[in-house]
Amino acid sequence: MKIHAVRPLLRLVLGLCIFLPAAITSASTYYVSTTGSNTNDGLATTSAWRNIQYAANHVVAGDTVQVLGGTYNETVNIPASGSATAGNITFQNYAGQAAIVDGTGLSIPGGQYGLFNLASQSYVIIQGFEIRNYKTSSRSQVPVGIWVTGAGSQLQILNNHVHDIVTSASGCNANALGVAFYGTQAPASLNNITISGNELDHLKTGCSESLTVDGNVDTFTITNNLIHDNNNIGIDAIGFEGVSPNPAYDQARNGTITLNTVYNISSSGNPSYPKNCWCSDGIYVDGGTNIVVERNLIHHVDLGIEMASEHSGHTASYITARNNLIYFGNSAGISIGGYASKVGGSDHIMIVNNTLLKNDSHNTGSGEFQIQYHATNNVFKNNIVDAGAQALAIHNFTTSVANPADVDYNLYFSASGATGTVFVWNGKTYTGITAYQSGTGKDGNAKFADPQFLNTTTPDLHVQSTSPAVNAGINLGSAVVGTVDFAGNPRVQGSNIDIGGYEQ
DSSP states (O other): OOOOOOOOOOOOOOOGGGGOOOSSSSOEEEOOOOOTTTTSSSGGGGBBSOOHHHHHHHHHHTTTEEEEEEEEEOOOOOOOOOOOOTTOOEEOOOOTTTEEEETTTTGGGGEEEEEEEEESSSSSEEESEEEEEEEEEEETTTEEEEEEEEOOOEEEEOOOEEEEEEEEOOOOOOOOOOEEEEESSSOOOOEEEEEEEEEEEEBBBTTTTTTEHHHHEEEEEESSSSEEESSSSEEEBSSSSSSSSGGGGOOOOOEESOOEEEEOOOTTTOOOOOOOOOOOOEEEEEEEEEEEEESSEEEEEEEEEEEEOOTTOOEEEEEEEESSSSSSSSSSSSEEEETTTOEEEEEHHHHHEEESSSOTOOOOOOOEEOBBEEEESEEEEEEEEETTTTTEEEEEEOOOOOOOOEESSSSETTTTTTTTEEEEEEEEEEEEEHHHHHHHHTTOOOOOOEEEETTTTTTEEEOOOTTTTTTTTTOHHHHOOOOOOOTTBBBTTTTOOOOOOOOO
C-alpha cells in the first residue's frame, strides 16, 4: 500500500527536443568515451565521441552505441526510434567495461526527468549501464533513473544497475523513481515492454516506487530483476491515477511479473510515511488488470504481494499470483482488497500454490493472508500458510463483502498448533482450524500439519517427500496454476498437484 499522491508528469519542453541532422549512416556502431571528442566520427574506440547525448542526437534505426568504461555526468534524452525493418537503436556498455551515468549535481528539467529519457520512441534498448546519484530535496522535483513516457513499442531495459535515485523531501508529494513507464497517450499505448535483468537498490522514492508501469501500458514483461534496500514499493503495476488522458486506457494491463527477487523493502523511516508504517509492498498491482505474478522470491519486505486499487469504484482485476515464495515480511504475506472503505478493491484475483512463511513479524494484525475492503470473486487455494508467532493465518476483518474469496485446499501450520492458530473471517475471530472450518464453511479440504520444509532458518522451502503438501492440492488447470513450479519443474508430478510453490 502506498500513500496516494498526484505525481507530476514529465513536462518536456520543445527546446529539449534536438533536431536530428541527416543520418550519417544506418546500421552502424558508434563509440563514446570519456577521452573522446564530439568532433570525431565516433566509428571506432580511437575516434569515439565524448557524450552519450551527442550519440543519441545522431543515431538512426539499426544503430548501436557502445559506451566505454568511465563516468558520464549527463542526462540522456533519446529523440529517435528504431523500427521493425531497420532494427533497434541500442545503447549499451562496451563489453567488460563499467559505463556509469552519474547525476551528481545535475538539475531536474521540467520538474521530472530521468538520467535516461524516452518520450514516444519505439524499438530502443538501454542495456548494461550503472545509473546513479540523481537526487533532490525538493517536493517539486522528481528524479528518475530511466523515464519512459508517451506511446511506443518494443522497448527493452536490460541488465542495468540503478541506484541512489533519491528524494530526501518529506510529505506525500515527495517522489523519485528507479525505472518508470508512464503511458501518457491514448489510445496509442506503451506496449511490448521488457524490463529484465536489472538491479535497483538504495532508492529513496518517497511516495513512489522502485519499478513502475502506470497508465496506458499494455503487454509488458518484468523478469529476473533484483530489487532491494529501497524505502518504498519494489514493483508496481498501476491504474486509475489519471496518467492516461483517456480513463478507458488508464490501466497497466496484460503483463507478467516473474522470476524477480525482492527484499529489504520498507517504508519504515521513509519521511513520506507515518512513523512505523509497514506499508511498502514487494510487488503491488494497484489497479492493474490481466497480470500474472509468478515465481518471485520475496522476503524481508513490508507486504509481500498486494493486489487492490487505491481509487474508489475501481479494482485490481483478473490477477493471478502463483508459485511465489514469501517469507519473513514485516506485515501481511499476501493482501487483497482496498486498505480503507473509501478506496477501491480486488476482483477475480487467483492466489494459488504460493508458500507463505512467518510473515507479519511486527505483529500488525495483518497475518499471512489479508482480505480488506471490496474484495469479490477471489480464489485462495493450494497455498502453504506457516504463520509466525502471532499464529494469524487469515485476516478478513471487514464485512464489506459477504463472500470475498473461495478458500480451500490450503495447508496451515503454526507453533500454536491446530487449536491455537487464529483465523478471522468477516470480522469474526475463530481460534483453531476446526472452529474456522465449521464456522465459515471455508477450507473444507484444508489440512493443518507441519509442511516439513527443508530449512526454515535460512529458508529452503522445498518440502520433504513425506510432507502433507505432496499430491494434496486441487489441479485447477495450467491456465491457473502454471506449467512449472517456482524452481521451473513441471507443476504437476505424480498423482496430483502439490500444495505450495514447489512440486515434489
